[in-house]
Amino acid sequence: MITSHSSTLSLASYPALAGQVVFISGGASGIGEALVQAFWEQGAQVAFCDIDQAAGEALCQRLAAQPDSVPSRRTPWFALCDVRDIPAYQAVLDRAAAALGTIRVLVNNAGRDTRHALAELSVEMWNDMLCVNLSHHVFATQRVAPGMREAGGGAIINLGSISWLRGRPNLIGYTASKAAISGITRTLARELGEDGIRVNAVLPGAVVTERQTALWRDASSDRQFIDLQCLKLRVEPVHIADSVLFLASPQAAAITGQNLVVDAGLAQVSVVG
Numbered sequence: 001m002i003t004s005h006s007s008t009l010s011l012a013s014y015p016a017l018a019g020q021v022v023f024i025s026g027g028a029s030g031i032g033e034a035l036v037q038a039f040w041e042q043g044a045q046v047a048f049c050d051i052d053q054a055a056g057e058a059l060c061q062r063l064a065a066q067p068d069s070v071p072s073r074r075t076p077w078f079a080l081c082d083v084r085d086i087p088a089y090q091a092v093l094d095r096a097a098a099a100l101g102t103i104r105v106l107v108n109n110a111g112r113d114t115r116h117a118l119a120e121l122s123v124e125m126w127n128d129m130l131c132v133n134l135s136h137h138v139f140a141t142q143r144v145a146p147g148m149r150e151a152g153g154g155a156i157i158n159l160g161s162i163s164w165l166r167g168r169p170n171l172i173g174y175t176a177s178k179a180a181i182s183g184i185t186r187t188l189a190r191e192l193g194e195d196g197i198r199v200n201a202v203l204p205g206a207v208v209t210e211r212q213t214a215l216w217r218d219a220s221s222d223r224q225f226i227d228l229q230c231l232k233l234r235v236e237p238v239h240i241a242d243s244v245l246f247l248a249s250p251q252a253a254a255i256t257g258q259n260l261v262v263d264a265g266l267a268q269v270s271v272v273g
Helices: 030-041 053-064 086-100 123-151 172-195 210-215 219-228 237-248
Strands: 021-025 045-050 077-080 105-108 154-159 197-204 259-262
Touching: 021 030, 021 086, 021 123, 030 045, 030 053, 030 237, 045 053, 045 086, 053 077, 077 086, 086 123, 105 123, 105 237, 123 154, 123 172, 123 197, 154 172, 154 237, 172 197, 197 237, 237 259
Parallel strands: 021 045, 021 105, 045 077, 105 154, 154 197, 197 259
Antiparallel strands: none
């Protein structure tokens, strides 16, 4: 039986995140939207960017209209930005910090799982996939790390994927990027650890999002994933958000350089941390 936890799963409370400035890339829809809402519900000062202005503004309006039990909670700060344009993206990070304060949590979420056969791959497509799925993780970290160091530390969470663990076909640009995210997470954790900056990665499995539903999801694919997973539920954005909240919180103070797989047991591969 396929089960859903979206209506029953309650996120844990992390009081230390209240008031913290959190920046999330690609936050207007899918996993990013769940991340924006999850941190906002914790009372964090949330900033995010996306290429979809209408969706980003709609999310801000929706959260602003929700009954608020935390009087100090602010409407999220949103900026239109394409993370492939690194100078523009770094300028957005600077603007967010100027408006809200030092960014203490960075969630590198933006990405796109464009599917293509090897024979169709061009140099332009390859470079674009690396830009949209990998490069911005590095250069956003580069931009916020000095502020985190001066503030006494911070947390960076990179969104990877189990696709490279499973060796999924027709995704070579995507899987190359996501495998590299696991590598840069280890390197950045070592490089920034002395500054009190923790760097971890969350590797989602087959997550039910609007994009997946519109392009590829049907009853047959649901059944296929359920059959392959240890846990008989579809992974939803809220499951990813819950894991990211934990890694961003002081409860994960001694955790860095790790790759946390959140896939209901689909990959069944242990990533050595």
